[in-house]
Amino acid sequence: MIHPTGTELSKQELATPLLRIENLVVSFPSSRAKGAGERHRVRAVNGIDLTVYPRQTLAVVGESGCGKSVTSLSILRLVPMPPGRFDSGVIHWRGEDGRESNLLSINESAMRKVRGNQIAMIFQEPMTSLNPVYTIGDQIMEAIFLHRQVTPRQAREIAIESLNEVGIAGASGRLDEYPHQMSGGMRQRIMIAMALACQPRLLLADEPTTALDVTIQAQILELLRKLQQERNMAVLLITHDLGVVAENADTVAVMYAGRVVEFGSVHDVFNHPLHPYTQGLFSSMPVIGKSQERLVTIPGSVPDPTRLPDGCPFHPRCSQVNDDPQCTATNPPLLEVRPQHWAACWHTPEYAKGRQTKPDLSFRRDWESDAPPSPAAQAATT
Amino acid sequence: MLPYILRRLVLMFPTLIGVTAVVFFTMALAPGGFQGETEGEAGARTEGTDPRFIRNYYNRRYGLDQPAVVQYLRWLNLISPVGFATSNDVEYTPEQRDAAQALIDGWEPLRTRTNRRRADAIFTFMGQYLDRDIVELTEESLPLLTDEDRILELFDRMDITMHRTSERFNERRRQLKEAEDHAALLSFQLTELELEAAGRARLLLERGPRLKWPSLGETLGREPVIDRIARALPVTLLLNVIAVPLTYFLASISGIYAGRRRGGLFDRGSGTTFIILWSLPTVWVGVMMISFLANKDYLNWFPLAGLSSPEAADWPMLPRWGGEEGFVRGWLLDRLWHMTLPVLCLSYGGLAVLSKVARGAVLENISADYARTARAKGVSEHDVLFRHVLKNSLLPLITVFASLLPALFVGSVVVERIFSIPGMGYMGIEAAFAKDRDLILGTTLIASILGLSVSLARDILYAIVDPRVSYE
Amino acid sequence: MSNAQSKSSPVPPTSAPEAEQQVERFKRRSYLARILLDVVGRPSAVLGLVWIGIMAFLAVFGPLLATSHALIARTAEGRLISPAIINLEPVDVSLIFGTLGTVALFLCRYRPRFLILTLIWGGAVAAAFCSANAQIDRLFMGYTTALIAIVLIFGAAALFASTARRPTALALVLLPALAAFFVQPPIQSLTNYRESRAAVLSGDYNWAVFAPVPFSPQDRFRDVAEDKRFQAPGTRFTLAMPDAARADARENPAPSRRSWVHLMGTDSNGQDLASRLIHGSRIALSIGFIATGIAVSIGIVIGALMGFFSGWVDLLGMRLVEIFAAIPVIFLLILVAAVYDRNIYLMMVIIGLTGWVGYAVFIRAEFLKLRQMDFVQAAIACGVPLHLVLMRHMLPNGVTPVLVSASFGVAAAILTESTLSYIGLGLPPGEPSWGGALREAVTAGEVIWWIALFPGAMIFLTVLGYNLVGESLRDAIDPRTTRAA
Numbered sequence A: 001m002i003h004p005t006g007t008e009l010s011k012q013e014l015a016t017p018l019l020r021i022e023n024l025v026v027s028f029p030s031s032r033a034k035g036a037g038e039r040h041r042v043r044a045v046n047g048i049d050l051t052v053y054p055r056q057t058l059a060v061v062g063e064s065g066c067g068k069s070v071t072s073l074s075i076l077r078l079v080p081m082p083p084g085r086f087d088s089g090v091i092h093w094r095g096e097d098g099r100e101s102n103l104l105s106i107n108e109s110a111m112r113k114v115r116g117n118q119i120a121m122i123f124q125e126p127m128t129s130l131n132p133v134y135t136i137g138d139q140i141m142e143a144i145f146l147h148r149q150v151t152p153r154q155a156r157e158i159a160i161e162s163l164n165e166v167g168i169a170g171a172s173g174r175l176d177e178y179p180h181q182m183s184g185g186m187r188q189r190i191m192i193a194m195a196l197a198c199q200p201r202l203l204l205a206d207e208p209t210t211a212l213d214v215t216i217q218a219q220i221l222e223l224l225r226k227l228q229q230e231r232n233m234a235v236l237l238i239t240h241d242l243g244v245v246a247e248n249a250d251t252v253a254v255m256y257a258g259r260v261v262e263f264g265s266v267h268d269v270f271n272h273p274l275h276p277y278t279q280g281l282f283s284s285m286p287v288i289g290k291s292q293e294r295l296v297t298i299p300g301s302v303p304d305p306t307r308l309p310d311g312c313p314f315h316p317r318c319s320q321v322n323d324d325p326q327c328t329a330t331n332p333p334l335l336e337v338r339p340q341h342w343a344a345c346w347h348t349p350e351y352a353k354g355r356q357t358k359p360d361l362s363f364r365r366d367w368e369s370d371a372p373p374s375p376a377a378q379a380a381t382t
Numbered sequence B: 001m002l003p004y005i006l007r008r009l010v011l012m013f014p015t016l017i018g019v020t021a022v023v024f025f026t027m028a029l030a031p032g033g034f035q036g037e038t039e040g041e042a043g044a045r046t047e048g049t050d051p052r053f054i055r056n057y058y059n060r061r062y063g064l065d066q067p068a069v070v071q072y073l074r075w076l077n078l079i080s081p082v083g084f085a086t087s088n089d090v091e092y093t094p095e096q097r098d099a100a101q102a103l104i105d106g107w108e109p110l111r112t113r114t115n116r117r118r119a120d121a122i123f124t125f126m127g128q129y130l131d132r133d134i135v136e137l138t139e140e141s142l143p144l145l146t147d148e149d150r151i152l153e154l155f156d157r158m159d160i161t162m163h164r165t166s167e168r169f170n171e172r173r174r175q176l177k178e179a180e181d182h183a184a185l186l187s188f189q190l191t192e193l194e195l196e197a198a199g200r201a202r203l204l205l206e207r208g209p210r211l212k213w214p215s216l217g218e219t220l221g222r223e224p225v226i227d228r229i230a231r232a233l234p235v236t237l238l239l240n241v242i243a244v245p246l247t248y249f250l251a252s253i254s255g256i257y258a259g260r261r262r263g264g265l266f267d268r269g270s271g272t273t274f275i276i277l278w279s280l281p282t283v284w285v286g287v288m289m290i291s292f293l294a295n296k297d298y299l300n301w302f303p304l305a306g307l308s309s310p311e312a313a314d315w316p317m318l319p320r321w322g323g324e325e326g327f328v329r330g331w332l333l334d335r336l337w338h339m340t341l342p343v344l345c346l347s348y349g350g351l352a353v354l355s356k357v358a359r360g361a362v363l364e365n366i367s368a369d370y371a372r373t374a375r376a377k378g379v380s381e382h383d384v385l386f387r388h389v390l391k392n393s394l395l396p397l398i399t400v401f402a403s404l405l406p407a408l409f410v411g412s413v414v415v416e417r418i419f420s421i422p423g424m425g426y427m428g429i430e431a432a433f434a435k436d437r438d439l440i441l442g443t444t445l446i447a448s449i450l451g452l453s454v455s456l457a458r459d460i461l462y463a464i465v466d467p468r469v470s471y472e
Numbered sequence C: 001m002s003n004a005q006s007k008s009s010p011v012p013p014t015s016a017p018e019a020e021q022q023v024e025r026f027k028r029r030s031y032l033a034r035i036l037l038d039v040v041g042r043p044s045a046v047l048g049l050v051w052i053g054i055m056a057f058l059a060v061f062g063p064l065l066a067t068s069h070a071l072i073a074r075t076a077e078g079r080l081i082s083p084a085i086i087n088l089e090p091v092d093v094s095l096i097f098g099t100l101g102t103v104a105l106f107l108c109r110y111r112p113r114f115l116i117l118t119l120i121w122g123g124a125v126a127a128a129f130c131s132a133n134a135q136i137d138r139l140f141m142g143y144t145t146a147l148i149a150i151v152l153i154f155g156a157a158a159l160f161a162s163t164a165r166r167p168t169a170l171a172l173v174l175l176p177a178l179a180a181f182f183v184q185p186p187i188q189s190l191t192n193y194r195e196s197r198a199a200v201l202s203g204d205y206n207w208a209v210f211a212p213v214p215f216s217p218q219d220r221f222r223d224v225a226e227d228k229r230f231q232a233p234g235t236r237f238t239l240a241m242p243d244a245a246r247a248d249a250r251e252n253p254a255p256s257r258r259s260w261v262h263l264m265g266t267d268s269n270g271q272d273l274a275s276r277l278i279h280g281s282r283i284a285l286s287i288g289f290i291a292t293g294i295a296v297s298i299g300i301v302i303g304a305l306m307g308f309f310s311g312w313v314d315l316l317g318m319r320l321v322e323i324f325a326a327i328p329v330i331f332l333l334i335l336v337a338a339v340y341d342r343n344i345y346l347m348m349v350i351i352g353l354t355g356w357v358g359y360a361v362f363i364r365a366e367f368l369k370l371r372q373m374d375f376v377q378a379a380i381a382c383g384v385p386l387h388l389v390l391m392r393h394m395l396p397n398g399v400t401p402v403l404v405s406a407s408f409g410v411a412a413a414i415l416t417e418s419t420l421s422y423i424g425l426g427l428p429p430g431e432p433s434w435g436g437a438l439r440e441a442v443t444a445g446e447v448i449w450w451i452a453l454f455p456g457a458m459i460f461l462t463v464l465g466y467n468l469v470g471e472s473l474r475d476a477i478d479p480r481t482t483r484a485a
Ligand SMILES: Nc1ncnc2c1ncn2[C@@H]1O[C@H](COP(=O)(O)OP(=O)(O)OP(=O)(O)O)[C@@H](O)[C@H]1O
Pocket: A028, A029, A044, A062, A063, A064, A065, A066, A067, A068, A069, A070, A071, A080, A083, A084, A124, A305
């Protein structure tokens, strides 16, 4: 290995957050909302708080369009700047020297040193995320040259190695091929290799396995976990696949309409889902061994972000609301309803007694003994 | 790649035939076709000649009175490297030559008034008109030609096949005949025949197709078309070779800056400027330039016409200071100075179109996913733009080149006309006015070959820039 | 199928019921109508449309705006006559009254009483002229008859329009106009101007009202007139001139621009430039429209066939396209202009015949895409006849991008015409074409600045107008830059 392996982190370091997002609001202008007169902006991300610790995997789940990708893009400040805009919020990033800085306010050149080097990102769209006119090798090595003092030969070796790591056969030959000569799954793996080449401390993985078949998917996730342990890399894993979450995540954030509506350890969230939306998610997942007439679906559809309903944005689809005035009038804040378990729903038991704390959880699973949780959806629906 | 190029090259032939056919028949099927009052070309306007004679002369000489299809097929045969020989380009064997020489030696009027070439020509014409092989003819007519009266009879027979209509010439011939000045009569008729023979040349079909030199024919001024084009083409190419890269360079730059800040000051400013530039008629711009920038009454900054000053031929290549004449502009600088206005006139329209395309491409690519990936790797915005976005944005610029070509051609025609530059466009207009069939067809052919080559070059270039395209 | 869905506008948030209604109405409009609405909302397009509108107005009403004849005059006998209208050509008559009729027709669709007004107005005009000028000449009687006939046709058309479908009514309106348009106009005799002018000079009229530009486009020898009013200021003609000198001046007229009598000066024939430009607008616009119309029609037919049938039809078509793309069009135009008799119709046809390639390629690409679409497959599967599949299902969905290039095409055709006229291969020399006017700008090394400036500016502004509209159309069609919708 040319790059150094991660050293063992001290307890103190493990207990210090790597990334803290506070009250992040990202908005886009909306051309559709014109009829109402004034120019509206749509809040794709509407005041979220998240925390990631070293060597932790935070899974972000939620329906399409709820703002998952925008959240991860915001961390790298890659939200297209017009039209997008940061309305408020802080993203604290702990650098290698242990000092915290706000990623939203550091200058562009400092940000470039973070991008690809300390925080890397795997994008959702593998087909279009590679430059069609450069070879795979060029594109992987570009990142290596930017962040490492290496000779071209070394860069090539690193590139080959990272391609090998993601399981691409004949890596050295593949380096000189173009993206269009690859299948979608291979491109996704190349994206992953590119992201991992510089040994980032945080990996933003936006649906990294959606384009892959199941065996490769498992391999990739296995790989990510291995690297995570080796390098103490934190992972922000965005996915629709609750199975993937159960297998890989330490903590889970459930997003709905630009907000975090539930946050907790993977066990808490899976075993005791608090928010009706989370419960709905789990009940719409087939469970092996349990015969169901039909899969349960959440009624209604994702709300149009330009026309969010008043009150709790989930209330038109919620099974627990029976014209509860509180639900239709006021949006519930995210409260620590049970110890280390946050939820935003008026109907959560003991919601009224919940504490107003930032969602912050340094929980990590013990991979040797810990079995993946299985959703206790059936318990929650009763 | 190579098979693809070869296939494209082969496919060019039907297209070229189609193009020339469209042009030819458009003209040939017009009332009057290629015939009619021809004027202006060298030699045609000699003092006192009958216009009808001139018309006949051209019709005969170029076979303009033949059916259109025949004319076109003959032209195709002319330009083809494999084709039928005509009775015009007969190669004489030494024996034939000797026979002809003997003939001439033995006959007084011919000896005094002809040289060898003339003698060859005589037999050629005879062969054509009598539709006989030259060898037979020589043998057959040798005894015949010993007698002056018989030879005149022979010419009379030729005359019948030519449907002579020029009364004036008949008149003159009759006079000479009456005066019994056989030598003058013979000479007169030979001249006439020589003039009229070319278009009658018989295709030697019976000898079968063979390899030969392709030719583009002759202009009405009796100059080989190829020479004429060889003079005009470099001029037009020179203008375009300067204008096109200049246009592309400026367009990419402005496209990038406009696309980078969408809706910004530069974007809006350049957008407005370019739509105005695009709408400016070249004729108007040219006229305004020549009126105000190149006229002695206004700003006399640029020369009015041509590509170099008359005295430029004596100048050194590069500018020179000092010496007894002081500052000498030099040939190169003079050429550039002459070309400034034409090149400007030629390029501004394309600039507008191209930079619009470039802007669109940059806009599309700058927000593309792969650009985002590059940014996520920590690539600076500058490098994203010039390394990742630029190369992808070149693709539409390459595509659009072929559609720019007609505009360039129009530009050349107008610009060369306004600035009196003797290029292809200028020549084309002249050829059209003169109804010079061979020159028109030659110009069309060369222009279309250029156009098709450019579109082939574009496709090859595209495959080079874009690895996704391959022509296997 | 998804195409149609993605293009339909989502409902903007609003609580007011009438806003909802508006949205509903908006949604119900066709895609094309929405695009056009979008275009009309763009300032640059409005600018372009306004200029084109002005040009169209000049094109139609030019003969009444720039003419040497008095618009209205009162004769010594006390009769009111209108030499300008008497001397209108059939084309002018049909265009002017055709336009008025069309406008009236559109008003009629909303207010039927306009119909009655139109009829009364038309009748009154005809009657007035008849009674006033009955004895002037037979020629005039011919025009009066034509005029009455046209007014009557419009009346009938308008009546029909109130009940029938609009396309039918429009066709009814346009047919007589077109019919008259394609009748070759008689060459206007120069003496006409002089007669008219002589009438003024000799005091035959008590008073006379002249057009804003009181010169006809081909009115050359006006300066011989004895009245200062008709002379170009600083004119070299005087009555006292000896005949020889006058003849010389007439042989070698010099362009002049000395005062506001000739707003834009005169050309070297002593013809009023402003008048020529006004009359030239008709040539420019009609060439632009008709040539593009021809090109678009051919392009659509060939492109649709190629796209729909593909296979060998496509192969053949592509060869044809290639040939026409490889021909240097301007050269072909020059050749045709050099060989054939020059006239405006031939020009239109030739520009149209050589310009269809782009449209064909466009339509072909669209049809290749559309053919795969479910709704077309469904229509074919349902046994819808071929021509209906093509015309009703595919064409409306594929034709919008052609609209964009057509509007650029009109601009290009105008440019082509002016280029040819500039080269001297355009319209016959007498015709008031813009490009032809520009030709005289530099003669014998001498610059005549007003001839260099004004005709070119007219071409430029008109082309710019079309390009602005085309640009806005393109933006409106492009989903990335669509406003409103
Ligand atoms: N560039 C942009 N311009 C305008 N709106 C945007 C832009 N990017 C995202 N949005 C809006 O922000 C919202 C959240 O988008 P985001 O991509 O984060 O969804 P997501 O949760 O990642 O969905 P998916 O699971 O489908 O990837 C959406 O409503 C989207 O319309």
